[in-house]
Amino acid sequence: MDIMTWTWIIVGLSFALYIGIAIWSKAKSTGEFYVAAKQVHPVLNGMATGADWMSAASFISMAGMISFMGRDGAMYLMGWTGGYVLLAMLLAPYLRKYGKYTVPMFVGERYYSQTARIVAVVCAIFISFVYVAGQMRGVGVVFSRFLEVDINIGVLIGMCIVFFYAVLGGMKGITYTQVAQYCVLIFAYLIPAIFISIMLTNIPFPQIGFGASLSEAGARLLNTESGYLLEKLDQVHRDLGFPAYTGRGAKSVIDVFAITLVLMVGTAGLPHIIIRFFTTPTIRGARASAGWALLFIALLYTTAPAVASFARFNMIQTLNNTAYVDAPSWFKNWEKTGLVAWKDKNGDGKIQYAKGDAFKGKLEFAKDSDGKPSRGQYGERVVKTPINDKSKNELYIDNDIIVLANPEIAKLPAWVIALVAAGGLAAALSTAAGLLLVISSALSHDLLKNVIFPNLSEKKELIWARIAAGFAVICAGYLGINPPGFVAQVVAFAFGLAASSFFPVIIMGIFWKKATKEGAIVGMLTGIIFTAAYIIYFKFINPSANVAANWWFGISPEGIGMIGMIINIFITYIVSKMTKEPPAEVQRMVENLRYPRETN
Amino acid sequence: MTEHSKENLNAYWRENLTYIVILLSVWFIVSYLFGILLADQLDAIKFFGFPLGFWFAQQGSEVIFVILIAIYVKLMNNLDMKYNVDEK
Numbered sequence: 180m181d182i183m184t185w186t187w188i189i190v191g192l193s194f195a196l197y198i199g200i201a202i203w204s205k206a207k208s209t210g211e212f213y214v215a216a217k218q219v220h221p222v223l224n225g226m227a228t229g230a231d232w233m234s235a236a237s238f239i240s241m242a243g244m245i246s247f248m249g250r251d252g253a254m255y256l257m258g259w260t261g262g263y264v265l266l267a268m269l270l271a272p273y274l275r276k277y278g279k280y281t282v283p284m285f286v287g288e289r290y291y292s293q294t295a296r297i298v299a300v301v302c303a304i305f306i307s308f309v310y311v312a313g314q315m316r317g318v319g320v321v322f323s324r325f326l327e328v329d330i331n332i333g334v335l336i337g338m339c340i341v342f343f344y345a346v347l348g349g350m351k352g353i354t355y356t357q358v359a360q361y362c363v364l365i366f367a368y369l370i371p372a373i374f375i376s377i378m379l380t381n382i383p384f385p386q387i388g389f390g391a392s393l394s395e396a397g398a399r400l401l402n403t404e405s406g407y408l409l410e411k412l413d414q415v416h417r418d419l420g421f422p423a424y425t426g427r428g429a430k431s432v433i434d435v436f437a438i439t440l441v442l443m444v445g446t447a448g449l450p451h452i453i454i455r456f457f458t459t460p461t462i463r464g465a466r467a468s469a470g471w472a473l474l475f476i477a478l479l480y481t482t483a484p485a486v487a488s489f490a491r492f493n494m495i496q497t498l499n500n501t502a503y504v505d506a507p508s509w510f511k512n513w514e515k516t517g518l519v520a521w522k523d524k525n526g527d528g529k530i531q532y533a534k535g536d537a538f539k540g541k542l543e544f545a546k547d548s549d550g551k552p553s554r555g556q557y558g559e560r561v562v563k564t565p566i567n568d569k570s571k572n573e574l575y576i577d578n579d580i581i582v583l584a585n586p587e588i589a590k591l592p593a594w595v596i597a598l599v600a601a602g603g604l605a606a607a608l609s610t611a612a613g614l615l616l617v618i619s620s621a622l623s624h625d626l627l628k629n630v631i632f633p634n635l636s637e638k639k640e641l642i643w644a645r646i647a648a649g650f651a652v653i654c655a656g657y658l659g660i661n662p663p664g665f666v667a668q669v670v671a672f673a674f675g676l677a678a679s680s681f682f683p684v685i686i687m688g689i690f691w692k693k694a695t696k697e698g699a700i701v702g703m704l705t706g707i708i709f710t711a712a713y714i715i716y717f718k719f720i721n722p723s724a725n726v727a728a729n730w731w732f733g734i735s736p737e738g739i740g741m742i743g744m745i746i747n748i749f750i751t752y753i754v755s756k757m758t759k760e761p762p763a764e765v766q767r768m769v770e771n772l773r774y775p776r777e778t779n
Numbered sequence: 780m781t782e783h784s785k786e787n788l789n790a791y792w793r794e795n796l797t798y799i800v801i802l803l804s805v806w807f808i809v810s811y812l813f814g815i816l817l818a819d820q821l822d823a824i825k826f827f828g829f830p831l832g833f834w835f836a837q838q839g840s841e842v843i844f845v846i847l848i849a850i851y852v853k854l855m856n857n858l859d860m861k862y863n864v865d866e867k
Contacts, residue, residue, distance in 0.1 A: 435815050
């Protein structure tokens with residue numbers, strides 16, 4: 180059977196599984212809809228959190244980004260795992276003790292203020308929409324690459340699936356489908372990585388393999404002598420004029436520091452992650468659940484850097500100075516999708532890889548009069564984009580190729596390639612569902628039930644929660660089909676926003692009972708406004724000024740949330756000191772959060 | 780010990796905070812110090828085939844994070860029992 184048939188079968192089976200789970204776990208009450216009736220076992224909740232957290236970007240793009248960044252790529256690895264340590268120690272047990280359904284609700288009650296709650300609702304909805312648009316797009320992209328379906332149709336199929344299980348099952352349905360999705364995605368990620376590790380080093384654990392010596396077969400395959408893989412890779416890098424792969428990269432130390440911190444703190448401030456810890460039966464369970472979640476996440480996040488260096492080595496050695504006609508088959512397969520491209524700048528018929536971009540600006544391919552892609556002298560696709568004549572580099576490689584082409588590089592059978600497609604879809608769908616639930620509960624519980632119709636019966640609220648979820652799916656699908664140009668740019672915004680708003684307010688709310696509502700509101704607003712202004716200025720108003728020389732303290736817009744967070748904490752402290760302390764019952768509530776058992 | 784006297788509850792909370800400060804110091808040291816600020820210096824040391832700074836950044840921190848949470852969970856479960864504030 181060919182790849183396409185396998186892909187339809189495996190993707191179809193996985194979708195049938197998700198729908199089956201949704202029917203089995205239909206939510207019957209608002210408690211089940213918002214927090215799965217708090218009956219989720221910590222290990223299963225850990226898996227669900229893992230799937231919730233690992234998005235299309237983690238699954239498909241991250242290894243590629245690391246591959247091109249070298250050691251600096253660790254900012255994603257540390258940044259997207261370190262937040263769980265903060266969650267386990269500073270947030271999860273206390274929010275679980277609080278026990279209500281949403282993050283805005285906690286903010287509203289802790290700061291005895293409807294205004295604070297509404298500010299939190301707006302932040303939660305904004306962050307979640309930014310994120311979910313990217314996920315729906317991710318579903319479309321996977322469909323178009325593996326199944327040659329139009330991206331928009333792919334988005335529509337994804338919408339139908341998510342609609343079905345999110346609207347029907349609520350948090351309960353989402354949780355159990357996420358468990359299944361975690362299994363699919365981790366299996367799909369590990370299999371090719373393990374085989375490549377064996378192929379190059381004879382060691383079946385990629386985490387160890389990439390620090391090991393190349394095996395004889397591996398050295399032959401990579402056209403080099405035996406020795407430590409990373410040492411050889413550094414050598415290859417230096418020979419081509421790149422800095423060593425394992426050494427300092429292009430970013431300054433302070434910037435790497437700031438971005439890592441923003442990603443960690445942002446993770447711990449993202450509502451769709453926090454809300455997962457409301458679903459465990461006990462506080463003990465909430466703590467344990469954070470540990471399980473990180474274990475399941477780390478399984479992928481420790482494999483990714485291994486994949487990154489294997490693929491980097493393989494890519495350079497099999498492509499550089501190879502005649503296009505002799506290029507490996509994965510290269511030509513993925514050239515069809517436009518993820519790789521080559522332009523023979525020096526006219527020798529060989530692919531040269533070097534420092535710098537091969538082309539200037541966004542890649543576009545020429546088409547002939549029938550609308551078919553034009554082919555050049557050697558059969559390569561013709562690129563319309565002007566070349567960058569400052570660099571000798573002739574090769575364009577998209578980040579995503581590193582994971583997508585892995586099974587073919589490892590010469591694995593067609594069903595493994597199909598599995599990677601199903602894994603990418605699982606990653607995108609599970610994250611989308613978690614985000615949609617946050618939007619739905621913010622609308623139905625925080626706005627409708629709390630602000631607009633306080634007398635809403637539970638039955639009606641459940642209906643409204645479903646309508647809100649349906650509405651959110653449709654909006655997300657719309658954004659997936661018509662992605663606003665700024666989606667990619669505002670992802671940094673979402674983390675910066677979460678880091679500079681939610682995180683400090685929640686932490687201070689738990690650990691400092693004298694934090695006042697005035698402090699929290701002013702702190703949140705200054706944190707957000709500062710961070711947003713910095714990002715908007717460099718990303719939208721004056722993008723040409725977005726260079727290190729103009730940044731404050733050398734911190735890029737991606738990392739500025741760190742300063743926003745510090746400002747927020749500082750302002751909250753000062754204002755809280757100057758205003759009347761919180762009412763006695765609020766202080767008592769905060770004190771009660773500390774102890775798993777009721778103590779009064 | 781069954782009393783939930785003010786002193787007992789405060790002592791429970793102080794011990795919890797001590798754990799958090801110690802574990803988060805390790806969290807900071809392995810990632811920010813070893814993986815970022817001192818990575819260049821540590822790279823001179825070889826850890827199997829890895830330069831050490833690179834290892835902390837791309838493998839060690841992530842593994843140590845998992846261990847830190849496991850330790851915290853264990854410590855807190857014991858602490859809850861010791862002060863009799865565990866859930867019934």
